[in-house]
Amino acid sequence: MANALATCDMATILEGVRTAHGWSQGELARAIDYSQSWVSRVVNGQQALTVNQVQVLAQRLDVPLHLLRFGGAPPPGGPVRQEVDTTRHRGPGRAVSAGAVLTTAPPPSLAPAPSRSGAHHSVNETTAPALRSITGGQRRMDATSPARHLLPSAVTHVHLAEQMLTNSRGTPFHPELSAAASEASGFAAWLHADQGDMGSARMHYRSAVVRARQAGMRLLDVYMLGSLAAFEIDTADDPELGLGLVREAEHVLGPSAHPTAHAWLACVGALAHAGIGDRSAAGRAIGRAEKEVARTSNTDPPWPWVFAFDQAKVAGYRALVGVRLRSPHDAREAFAEAFAPQAANAKQSAVLQVELASAHAEAGDVDEAFRLAREALTTGVRFASERVIGRVRMFRRRYRGPRAGCVEALDRELASLLTTIAASGWGSGKETTRESP
Template sequence: MPQREGVLPAEFWSRPDLAAALSTCDMPAVVAAVREARGWSQGELARTVGYSQSWVSRVLNGQQSLTIDQVREIARLLGIPVHLLRFSGTGGRPAATAAPSPRPSGRAGGADPARRRENAKAAAPPVPLPGAAPAGNGIDESTAPALRAITGGQRRLDASSPARDLAAAAVAHLDLSGRTLKRAQRSPFAAPVAAAASEAAGFAAWLHADMGDLGSARTFYRAAIARARQAGDDLLDVYMLGSLAAFEIDADDPALGLGLAQEAGHRLGEGAHPTARAWLSCVRAMAHAGLGDAAAARHAVAAAEADVARPDNAEPPWPWVFAFDDAKVAGYRALTSVKLRDPGSAHAAFSDALGTARPGGKHSAVLMVELASARADSGDIDEAFRLAGDALRTGAAFGSERIIGRVRRFRRRYEGPSARCVSRFDDQLAAVLTGSTPA
């Protein structure tokens, strides 16, 4: 009978077939055996390890290479004794394995373990020990995490720094990542380095979108998607596709954005992390709202709220840096309500998104200008233009064409009566656009 909970007994790991698989780090066979012992479906296995079902399927079918970090993480999550995983010559220390040749169809784990182990031995190049000197090309298991750490630090700085101050460093880092990937091509670390290069390209795209350089942003997003697919990382592919979708929606092409978001959803599969599901639902909600489909937009936001409330929505999976929580979903609910000209719902959602915190930074400036639209729709002109003016000052201070563009759209959209607050705002906007005086 399957043992769904608890620690698997020691005799399970000493079975001849498992002992052989552990001794060659044949992860497809080991993972398949654990799944069978637990009585899990592929979806349950995927939820346990935090990857999509399609990714897990490729692992079980021997079509997905694993990095050292992935081997360690999967072993930890599944209770696999790490000290038993080894290649010959690694001294019993965990190592990455190249994917063996695709197995014949049949039970997960394969019909011919001996052949698969031989394929793994033939396919897997030597892997340096953790902490050992890097190979002649300078690539080792620390390379990709180092590249990712640089991008992660830049992304955190983005919340409080002008995009123009980060752009040169981000592009230089992207160039470094590309050069490193070329050197990593014939190493076991090509996939994680490609993933790191994808993240670097995605961040460069974000910065250029913030600066209003839409052509460069699209180029960088395409590079990010290509690198994610080169890495074979489904979740990263979804993140970059969804990011491009959000970019196109913000660039006033919600139909294209919706198509991209739907493609990302197909790639996400079942059993994905709640953060990924909730975020992608919010992107779709923005697209539906841009197309005027209120029912679809609200349905997508409700789906995001349900995913955020799930107990397993704890630490966000990479490449997400920040937690995706109730306040984030409330922000999207507010933005969709503004697009749908529903000021009542927008006001309540903005209250949930901003709470008692004083708005500040680029993200809050985006919310403020949309709240200004909701205030204008409800007839509160003075408050609407005060909020728009605050957002404009933030956009000018950060040199964010994205924020300034939203403020300009707010002004074009306003068709109400003239008032002193409107005239003051027009003077402020003109000063920012001409660079004559500070906002």
């Protein structure tokens, strides 16, 4: 994809966009408002394109022209590296291109319509701060509210942010509104992931990355890249793709950034290495994170981070790495340092409880393992969180020990939950997690 962008190879770019979104050729044709037969000829190298057609295609897919080496200026803050070899073969007939993930614009449902003359009158210096304050309020509510209650307003807010971004074209407010749209899409992605909607979550994360790059705000770019990486590693169970995204984020970040950003990315990378089974690389990444958080300059975290990364947070990641590498004793020691059962975000605590349950189960402490899993399940049901409930289900599937009373108790609760879901109508999203090989 990087080579195609550099050489303006529209056939490869169109095919990469189609593959990244999982579209059929007909769906791609509808997205760019051309016939399927025309798209087929372009992709097969049978249709030459005029300069005007290239411009139209770039506009309809919201691919910045400077990425095509076609004209225009790079975003403020310097260009983002394009020469990335991120195609990873993961079995016969399967390849994943991180380049397509990073360079594909928001899908047409999120991409702004052509700007109307005079529309920018509705945008001023207060618009971006107002949009960001709404996203901030929604994020705070996420700690105590079910994602399904927040999701409709969050998606509507994304569309509002996109419309304001459209109205800001040709004004000095465009970069700030790109950042606001990025934050709104990132939060919508988080909520979709919680509800088990993998496709929508990935779509919004990609949109968040693209908008951050259009804003020219390096730290926001890194934050959204890292968030997408964490999603691919932890929710989509694709550590190889996640690791490629982490490496790209580290390159964008540069060596002189705030320690919190370096520590967080190192921890996300450690999870990717652990998911692949590379114990040494995971340990080195955790070690880098520990060095970063120990720096005297690790105070006053940079936006968009809210809290500085500290030793307790690194310990939490060290525990998660231990679970994935099947080192239960190391994991339990790290959890003892990091785990906070009374944390403000009950859903996040529940996810950690399931991870801790896995560590106890590996160590043979079955009663404690299933007690934690049942507590997490209760929280998942209370918040209608498919993410938490899916983690508990995966924990149960992986357990191969004796069928004690605590195991049967969890089985009864899971069976009862199926009836509850069918009767209430919530939780219809597909389960987002799958067992590792």
